[in-house]
Amino acid sequence: MFDATETDTKAREAPPARTIETDICILGAGSGGLSVAAGAAQMGVRVVLIEGAEMGGDCLNHGCVPSKALIAAAHHAHAMETGAPYGVAPVPAQVDYARAKDHVARAIATIAPHDSQERFEGLGVTVIRAWGRFVSEREVRAGDALIRARRFVIATGSRPFMPPIAGLDTVPVHTNETVFALRERPEHLIVVGGGPIGMEMAQAHRRLGSRVTVIEGARALGRDDPEAAALVLEALREEGVDIREGAAVERVSGVEGAITVKAGGEEVTGTHLLVAAGRRVDVAGLGLESAGVRHDRAGVKVDAALRTSNRRVYAIGDAAGQGQFTHLAGYHAGVILRAMLFGLPAKAKGAHIPRATYTDPELAQVGATEAEARKRHGARLEVVRAEFAQNDRAVAEGRTAGFVKVMVVGGRPVGATIVGAQAGEQIALWSLAIANRMKMSAISHAVLPYPTRMEASKRAAGAYFTPRLFENRTVKRVVGFVQRFLP
Structure with missing residues (x-):
């Protein structure tokens, strides 16, 4: 992230105390920036990582990790009051809110060493804890240092959007x-x-x-x-x-x-x-004009390879304006590492990037929703589904609300919606299928442990073939003919 202050501005105007020559300079130590830094450094590449706020970025400190930790505490409170259907007498939950927040802090503290300055310096990364700003097409100023690099990566994330509301x-x-x-x-x-x-x-x-x-x-x-x-x-x-x-x-x-x-x-x-x-992408203080990097309100303008209008500069994650997910930033990191380390062509795709809302029930999506798929594919679209009410694991747990819905075109899934318990875990199968252009037959052929909620996805895949097999007269005639000659 970037936070321009008057002090920072004066510091940037003073002559730099040191100049660092490096291969890759990364602005932002969130998920995407850390992934690039770790991957490049472990391959022997010289890396400078610049971060003016907290290592780990928004996900570790203010987003994914603390929110899921708080949701976990809330789940335990809710369970105490909802056990009657299972023969467990419900009792009012005695919530110590401060101790719930202690759990949140412990979760952050447990994960933090993996994202820490010490770990990355141990990998050989030069970490600069200051705000960075481009001063030319191949130079960034951060604190008392001027960094000249062969390649730059903008991984500065995003911030909460404050709407223009009176008062x-x-x-x-x-x-x-x-x-x-x-x-x-x-x-x-x-x-x-x-x-x-x-x-x-x-x-x-x-x-x-x-x-x-x-x-x-x-x-x-x-x-x-x-x-x-x-x-x-x-x-x-x-x-x-x-x-x-x-x-x-x-x-x-x-x-x-x-x-x-x-x-x-x-x-x-x-x-x-x-x-x-x-959330909004904040690149106003990065000096992008000095670097010749085009941008707008959505973020930095990039091509399919995540390169900006300055061929030395890449943008990933939230800054690239293609979505605001930690896992998307990690995926972007892998894409540009292929190009920067190995010189291989690599393009970022979006159809297989899932998203999940961790309410109870959870809601997860990958690829096109039904409405989006109908608009895009028209009459070619087929929609198949399976209800959790027909899933044995869901019945055993007494949590049958929800369904799996899959959008299929030409025998391949183009989107999937799952709502229900553990939907965020289950959507991974459909992300894998879409990423690898798998056919529905590959899902229907999978053998899954029983009983699991994942069987609902296999049931949805089976629903795609039901009319093609059991309601097809030609298939039935072929089966009848074969039966006449089998010993």
Whole structure:
């Protein structure tokens, strides 16, 4: 990330105390930047890694890791109150919110050494803890150093987007960068934004004992399959989360502990406000003009090989404007390493990149949704599905809500939607299939352990062949003919 301050500006204007010549200079020590640094350094390449904030980036410190740790704590609280169908007497959960946050901190601390400055310096990487800025097409200034490199990688991530809402700058506001530092449970949390981050935090806090209101200007989980999203929203509402859709926020007012949000002509007052209205790529302070790197509001402009308008400079992850996922940044790192280390042609693709919302039930998607596939493929599209209500593992666990839906064109999957328990784990099969252009027959031929939820995906693949086999008269006649001559 980049944070230009007056002090930083003055430091950049002073003559550099040292000049470093290197092969690869990486701006940003998040998931993508660390992957490039580790891969290149272990191949003997000279690497400089620049990071002005925390090693590990947003995912480790403010995103994926702390959110999933908090969701885990919330799951245990919820389980104490929902055991009746299993013969376990429900009891009110006694939640110590501060200790739940201790669990979050432990999760971060356990993973942090893998992303630490010490580890990467041990790999031979030169780590500079300062903000970096291009000063020419092949030079970056960071702290007291001027770095000249053969190749540069912009891996600066993104930041929470603060929408232009009247009064938002006058009240205490939390984003994912600050909410995990709270030690006292919010009595009533208002969440502005009904996307994945907003819905995950809404359910987690509700299960930990907070009242929660979610305000979304359009449709909650609006990017996802409407049928799948509806199942998630229904579950959250049943748990007591107040979700208000189609309610654009007009203004915010109040003081700490009593914040009022006016939206859709109504007002709601809570103790804490969390803005989860998306993220924005911030490259304004990187000096991209000096490097001849084109960019716009979506991020750095790149080609299929993730190269910018300056052939020495690549952009990956959020900065490349193609999606904001940790695993996408890691994938991008692998793409450019092929080019930078081995000189091999490599292009980034997006069809096999999955995404998941870790609510309960989870919602996962890879490739095209049904609506997107219908628009793209028309009458060639076939949609097959399997319900978890017909999956033996789901029945045994008493968690049958959800389904697997697969979009198929010419015998190959082009998209898959899974909603239900462990959907984020199960979507991996369909990402593998799409990435390798596998046919539906490859999925149907797989032998899976019984009972597992993954069998639902195999059942969906089988549903593709059902009309072709069991409802096909020609096939039946062939089978009948063969039976007449078999001994």
